[in-house]
Each structure stands twice: as C-alpha cells, then as structure tokens.
Amino acid sequence: MNNTTYDQTPTAARRGLLSLPAGPTDLAARSLMAAIFILEGFSKISGYEGNVAYMSSVGLPGFLLPGVIALEVLGGLALVIGFKVRWVALALAGFSVASAVLFHLDLADQMQFIMFFKNLAMAGGFLALANSAPGPWTLDHKLGA
Numbered sequence: 001m002n003n004t005t006y007d008q009t010p011t012a013a014r015r016g017l018l019s020l021p022a023g024p025t026d027l028a029a030r031s032l033m034a035a036i037f038i039l040e041g042f043s044k045i046s047g048y049e050g051n052v053a054y055m056s057s058v059g060l061p062g063f064l065l066p067g068v069i070a071l072e073v074l075g076g077l078a079l080v081i082g083f084k085v086r087w088v089a090l091a092l093a094g095f096s097v098a099s100a101v102l103f104h105l106d107l108a109d110q111m112q113f114i115m116f117f118k119n120l121a122m123a124g125g126f127l128a129l130a131n132s133a134p135g136p137w138t139l140d141h142k143l144g145a
Contacts, residue, residue, distance in 0.1 A: 026135030041072030082138020
C-alpha cells in the first residue's frame, strides 16, 4: 500500500483475522478522537476568563487561548469531515503532548497521572491517524489529497 492511494482492505483482513468496513470505521475513529476537542473548545468559550486564569497559573499568556479554541474546535471538525487529516492529526498530537507536559505533569496526583497518560495515548492515536492514507469517507479522499 502506498501513501497516495487508499487500500480499502484492512491489514488484518489481508491476514484473514478481521474485516471491518473501511469508511465507517475510519469515520468513527476520527469522530471519537475529535469529540473531546470540539466539546472542550466550546467549553473554553463559555468559561473564557477561568481558562485564561488557568493558563496564567502555569505561566502561559491568555492571548494564546483563542488559538487553542480554534485548534480544538476547527481541528476537531476538520477531523470529522476528513479535511487535511494528516496535518490536523499532527497538530493535535503536538497539542496533546504539550498540554500533558504543561498542565498534567504532577504525576504524584492520581488524576493528573491519568490525564497525562490519556493525553499521551491520544497523541499516539493521532500519530497513527497521520500515518494512514485518507479513508474513503473523507473530504481528503474526495479531493484526491
């Protein structure tokens, strides 16, 4: 399989282990990964001042918040529709690692420990997504990207 075309036969199916329909499976994966970002982005809008204060508490300037909101909401929506999936997945992978380090590094606190490794797991999923070809139910596929 090369990186410019989409082989609709899942790797496991080629080995005879499992066969999942490529389009709906890919859409479900992207949508599930995007949901937390879309919801959190809108949450940051409604609690804007509190989020500026939280960012300031770790030494980040509040003027970064609109960019964070844009990345979460627009990046999440782009994943759902399958637009520029590789680039968005790479951006969200980097964002997930950065937010893990900046906001959840107190690994002695069990909740922060869980949040830290949840962010790293999400980054891993985004890297896998960035490494795959556009699925058949993506705007990228329709545009020949």
